[in-house]
Amino acid sequence: MAKCELEIVLDRSDDVFVPGEQVTGRVEVRVDAPCTTRGLKLIREWRTHGRGNNTSGGKEELVLFQGSWSPGQVYTHPFSFPAPAGPFTYHGHMLYVDWYLRAQADIPRSSDPKVERELLVVPNARAPRPEPLLGRAYSSLPQMLEQIKTSETARQELRRTQQEAIGRFRRAYGGKISGPTIGWKFALGILVVGLVFLAAGVWSTGFGLETVFGVIVTAIGAWMFYNALGNPIAERALGAVHAEVTPAQARPGDTLTCRVSFMPRNPVEHKGVTATLVARERVVSGSGTDRSEHTKDVYTAPVTLEEPRRVAGGEPVELQTPVAVPVDAACSFSAPDNQLSWLVNVRIRRANGPDWSSDYPVVVQP
Amino acid sequence: MAARLTLPYAHLNLRRNPFGELPPEERTALAVVDLEHFREPLESPGFALQLLGESGRGKTTHLLGLRRYFPDAPYVRIQEHEAPRIPWAPLLLLDELQHLPRPARAVLFRREASFAIGTHADLGDELDRAGVAFETVVLRGLDLERLRAIVARRIEAARRGPGPLPRVSDPALITLLQRHGDDVRAMEGELYDLFERLEGVGDGEV
Numbered sequence: 117m118a119k120c121e122l123e124i125v126l127d128r129s130d131d132v133f134v135p136g137e138q139v140t141g142r143v144e145v146r147v148d149a150p151c152t153t154r155g156l157k158l159i160r161e162w163r164t165h166g167r168g169n170n171t172s173g174g175k176e177e178l179v180l181f182q183g184s185w186s187p188g189q190v191y192t193h194p195f196s197f198p199a200p201a202g203p204f205t206y207h208g209h210m211l212y213v214d215w216y217l218r219a220q221a222d223i224p225r226s227s228d229p230k231v232e233r234e235l236l237v238v239p240n241a242r243a244p245r246p247e248p249l250l251g252r253a254y255s256s257l258p259q260m261l262e263q264i265k266t267s268e269t270a271r272q273e274l275r276r277t278q279q280e281a282i283g284r285f286r287r288a289y290g291g292k293i294s295g296p297t298i299g300w301k302f303a304l305g306i307l308v309v310g311l312v313f314l315a316a317g318v319w320s321t322g323f324g325l326e327t328v329f330g331v332i333v334t335a336i337g338a339w340m341f342y343n344a345l346g347n348p349i350a351e352r353a354l355g356a357v358h359a360e361v362t363p364a365q366a367r368p369g370d371t372l373t374c375r376v377s378f379m380p381r382n383p384v385e386h387k388g389v390t391a392t393l394v395a396r397e398r399v400v401s402g403s404g405t406d407r408s409e410h411t412k413d414v415y416t417a418p419v420t421l422e423e424p425r426r427v428a429g430g431e432p433v434e435l436q437t438p439v440a441v442p443v444d445a446a447c448s449f450s451a452p453d454n455q456l457s458w459l460v461n462v463r464i465r466r467a468n469g470p471d472w473s474s475d476y477p478v479v480v481q482p
Numbered sequence: 483m484a485a486r487l488t489l490p491y492a493h494l495n496l497r498r499n500p501f502g503e504l505p506p507e508e509r510t511a512l513a514v515v516d517l518e519h520f521r522e523p524l525e526s527p528g529f530a531l532q533l534l535g536e537s538g539r540g541k542t543t544h545l546l547g548l549r550r551y552f553p554d555a556p557y558v559r560i561q562e563h564e565a566p567r568i569p570w571a572p573l574l575l576l577d578e579l580q581h582l583p584r585p586a587r588a589v590l591f592r593r594e595a596s597f598a599i600g601t602h603a604d605l606g607d608e609l610d611r612a613g614v615a616f617e618t619v620v621l622r623g624l625d626l627e628r629l630r631a632i633v634a635r636r637i638e639a640a641r642r643g644p645g646p647l648p649r650v651s652d653p654a655l656i657t658l659l660q661r662h663g664d665d666v667r668a669m670e671g672e673l674y675d676l677f678e679r680l681e682g683v684g685d686g687e688v
Binding site: 238 | 487489490497498499502503504505538542559561667671674678
């Protein structure tokens with residue numbers, strides 16, 4: 117049984133703070149029996165909750181009091197600290213990020229009373245724009261990665277100034293840069309399984325149940341494999357496709373620019389070119405054989421670059437569109453097993469054959 | 483993108499979604515398990531409690547539930563293709579022990595310790611050969627009463643303040659049992675989505 121009860125009272129009632137703003141309040145201690153504390157601590161930290169494994173960080177402690185409390189009294193211990201710079205409070209679907217204030221009294225030979233409450237930390241829309249993470253040499257992540265691969269100068273420059281930037285990009289995006297959504301190896305595996313069943317079915321029963329199963333699995337595998345190789349197949353018809361989204365870092369309310377260009381060798385018909393801004397939650401629960409990954413797109417805004425049409429052979433197609441980041445966009449967040457990332461998916465829908473599709477990550481920061 | 487920012491789940495009188503992932507210490511506190519009668523044999527070396535079951539049946543929850551009686555017992559989850567460092571302790575809580583290679587298990591069982599084991603594969607023969615007395619609990623089956631207790635405890639643990647809380651009705655629990663059998667993890671996933679959709683305190687239907 118605890119000898120005292122704690123309560124955290126903030127001076128402001130709305131619980132919402134911007135970075136650097138002073139958080140003031142008090143810890144009230146109602147004492148039932150004489151007790152001495154080795155330390156009344158106020159701990160602040162952020163934690164994730166939701167479907168993913170819980171992660172925490174940014175822990176800081178203030179010792180508000182050490183000494184004795186007498187029964188029947190209510191003691192007040194004021195505190196004041198600047199609101200943290202981030203991460204910002206985020207309430208999504210599978211991912212929640214919250215800041216917590218926890219008061220905890222270390223009382224010898226007794227259970228330690230503690231109490232906790234949330235603190236809402238939001239970006240300051242009027243804060244000056246920070247220095248961009250990426251230098252001017254790179255207009256997008258794919259371009260930056262390409263230059264890193266090919267240029268020693270770029271590698272040195274990256275090592276000197278932008279190591280952190282690419283790390284943040286990769287963490288925010290979970291390592292995936294662009295490309296088809298279904299792994300070609302997985303699709304090939306399904307195709308092989310289907311063919312094995314088909315061959316076994318024909319060998320043993322002629323046209324029995326196994327053969328039918330084999331035909332179905334083979335068809336599914338072939339379709340998946342065809343789609344998994346989507347971009348190379350699509351580029352045989354469209355020619356090399358160049359796409360970029362700039363800048364790769366934006367504030368809520370900013371406008372990105374998406375450019376797409378291609379030139380088919382022969383006439384080709386497309387069913388529309390789109391750029392879709394997506395905010396994607398990606399969380400992991402469990403580990404080992406119980407590990408599950410969950411993703412959910414919590415914001416999707418498609419923009420049409422071009423309506424469906426027939427493109428003549430040798431005709432250069434150069435498209436450009438603004439992509440608006442919403443004013444109330446949540447900031448990118450990346451912690452182990454918990455991510456909120458923004459990306460622009462560029463898609464050229466084809467009348468015949470798989471679409472050309474690629475993702476371009478965008479870091480949203482205040 | 484987001485509505486006006488308020489305290490999370492305040493509209494449900496909760497602090498978080500009750501069916502989200504829990505940190506291990508909270509999972510320990512909320513485990514609806516009955517392992518009291520294994521407390522005494524696990525206090526002496528040379529005894530093993532083997533918890534056998536498929537994924538989502540509560541092996542980890544039972545192991546962590548033992549921490550109520552043995553708060554200092556180390557919990558080690560063994561990942562596939564990894565060689566974990568298993569500490570020396572009077573009682574070891576070993577999850578996914580089937581991933582540890584058989585020779586390493588043989589060495590482990592020779593330790594002067596007791597073991598609580600979560601496993602998909604029956605390791606009874608190996609424990610026998612190592613001279614370790616053991617009991618096996620097969621985690622299978624879930625009735626309405628136990629599911630009701632699990633759900634109620636999870637919701638109560640997420641309480642924000644005094645007053646009513648959302649409930650999951652018995653017909654909804656029966657539907658979950660029919661849909662998922664004894665797979666508690668699958669039910670948690672469905673209940674998580676249900677609580678994300680709830681707009682106020684009341685009965686949740688699946």
